[in-house]
Amino acid sequence: MKSLKELLDLRFGDAGAVPDSLAGNEALRRLAGRGVVRRFKPEPVAPGVLDTLAAVALSTPSKSDLQQRDILIVEDAAIRGRINELLKDQDWIPGCPHILVFLGNNRRQRQVHEWRGHAFANDHLDAFFNAAVDSAIAMEGFIAAAEAAGLGCCPISVIRNHAEEVSRLLGLPDHVFPVAGLGVGIPAAPAFVSARLPLGLTVHRDRYTDATDETVRAYDRRRNGIFPYRAQRNVAKFGEAPEYGWSEEKARHYAVPERADFGAYVKRRGFKLE
Ligand SMILES: Cc1cc2nc3c(=O)[nH]c(=O)nc-3n(C[C@H](O)[C@H](O)[C@H](O)COP(=O)(O)O)c2cc1C
Numbered sequence: 132m133k134s135l136k137e138l139l140d141l142r143f144g145d146a147g148a149v150p151d152s153l154a155g156n157e158a159l160r161r162l163a164g165r166g167v168v169r170r171f172k173p174e175p176v177a178p179g180v181l182d183t184l185a186a187v188a189l190s191t192p193s194k195s196d197l198q199q200r201d202i203l204i205v206e207d208a209a210i211r212g213r214i215n216e217l218l219k220d221q222d223w224i225p226g227c228p229h230i231l232v233f234l235g236n237n238r239r240q241r242q243v244h245e246w247r248g249h250a251f252a253n254d255h256l257d258a259f260f261n262a263a264v265d266s267a268i269a270m271e272g273f274i275a276a277a278e279a280a281g282l283g284c285c286p287i288s289v290i291r292n293h294a295e296e297v298s299r300l301l302g303l304p305d306h307v308f309p310v311a312g313l314g315v316g317i318p319a320a321p322a323f324v325s326a327r328l329p330l331g332l333t334v335h336r337d338r339y340t341d342a343t344d345e346t347v348r349a350y351d352r353r354r355n356g357i358f359p360y361r362a363q364r365n366v367a368k369f370g371e372a373p374e375y376g377w378s379e380e381k382a383r384h385y386a387v388p389e390r391a392d393f394g395a396y397v398k399r400r401g402f403k404l405e
Contacts, residue, residue, distance in 0.1 A: 135160045138324060144326070171227055175316075184280065184315075191269055200269045235310050236307045263310055291310075306401050306402065332346055347377075363380075369386070
């Protein structure tokens with residue numbers, strides 16, 4: 132079993148010393164050693180577990196205590212079947228025992244204004260942004276709680292590739308929108324610790340410092356030394372790269388438009404994004 136220090140070294144390559152006060156902390160060790168799980172045992176989790184985890188997830192901070200996020204647990208077989216169909220490009224989804232959808236919910240806030248007779252004077256981008264952030268925080272709360280309970284999870288942003296149909300399917304009214312799905316179940320194999328960008332690039336002190344091509348290339352090489360990509364993305368369009376790492380993979384990924392209609396969907400949900 133790897134220590135917190137060993138996990139952070141593996142993850143980042145440049146993690147400094149871990150203070151003695153934290154070195155033996157089991158909660159931190161578990162968080163540092165986490166990874167998404169996409170292969171699950173077929174059996175469902177025990178009754179009540181998802182509800183308890185949802186309660187823990189909704190105990191996370193919420194912007195101004197506005198509580199603009201909800202969790203939808205998919206139980207109906209027909210709804211689940213349609214979600215599987217919509218997400219058929221993700222081969223792991225059918226084998227995942229539970230799918231949840233984390234929602235941003237700015238509707239309740241607007242209802243409260245109506246009920247209490249006050250104008251809603253914040254109908255701009257922040258209304259959408261705050262609800263999205265609140266929802267993401269709850270999702271991470273759920274993931275941390277589920278992992279602490281021995282379960283595995285994988286977020287599902289591709290659910291937003293079908294935001295309109297998913298909204299109809301789940302009966303989402305205006306100002307309620309899916310932020311991400313979450314697959315949950317009992318892991319069939321331990322999670323893999325994926326190498327992240329060095330902390331020298333992502334933790335700043337006092338002033339922001341930009342990444343350089345060379346530091347990102349060094350990360351590509353370190354990461355490939357641990358777990359190289361099995362195949363290059365979209366070779367038909369971009370060809371076979373002699374050196375293929377994280378940066379080439381991510382640049383290829385976003386060289387092709389994805390969810391370009393999401394802004395239009397969010398506006399149709401009733402949000403003003405100015
Ligand atoms: C908001 C969000 C959306 C994601 N969407 C998907 C998805 O649609 N499908 C998928 O297989 N993984 C998805 N993931 C999982 C990421 O691919 C995964 O976290 C990343 O590759 C890093 O791996 P790790 O979490 O094991 O370190 C998502 C993760 C996040 C945070």
